[in-house]
Amino acid sequence: MQISPIELLGLVAGFFGTFAAAPQALKIIQTRQARDVSLVTYLFAMTGGVLWGVYGWAVDSLSIVFWNGVSLLMCASIIWLKLRHSGEPG
Numbered sequence: 001m002q003i004s005p006i007e008l009l010g011l012v013a014g015f016f017g018t019f020a021a022a023p024q025a026l027k028i029i030q031t032r033q034a035r036d037v038s039l040v041t042y043l044f045a046m047t048g049g050v051l052w053g054v055y056g057w058a059v060d061s062l063s064i065v066f067w068n069g070v071s072l073l074m075c076a077s078i079i080w081l082k083l084r085h086s087g088e089p090g
Contacts, residue, residue, distance in 0.1 A: 007063055014067025021045070021074045025081060034085040042082065046075035 003011070021042075028034045049071040056064025 003062075007061070010061065010063030011067070014063050014070075018067045018071045018074060021071075021078060025074065025078050028078070028081040028085055032085050034082040037078065037082050037086070039079065039082050042075050042078050046072060046079065049075060 024037065028037065049068045053065055053068035053072065056062075056068060
C-alpha cells in the first residue's frame, strides 16, 4: 500500500493534533489533581473526535479515522482522570 503525500501530511498533522492533550494527561497523573481541567472542553473534543472519525470513515481517509480514534482514547483518558482526581466534575 502506497500512501499519497497528502495522506502523509494528514497522518503527521493528526499526530500533533492528537498528542497536544498528552501534556495535560501527564500533568494530571503526576500531580493527581485535575480540579482546574475543564470537563466540558474534553467532552466537546471527544464528541468532535467521534464525528471526525465517522467523517473519515465515510470519505475513506486513513489519517482521519486513525488519529481521531487515538484522540478519542486520549480524551476519554483525560475525562476519566478528571473525574477521578478532581473531587467534583465540572
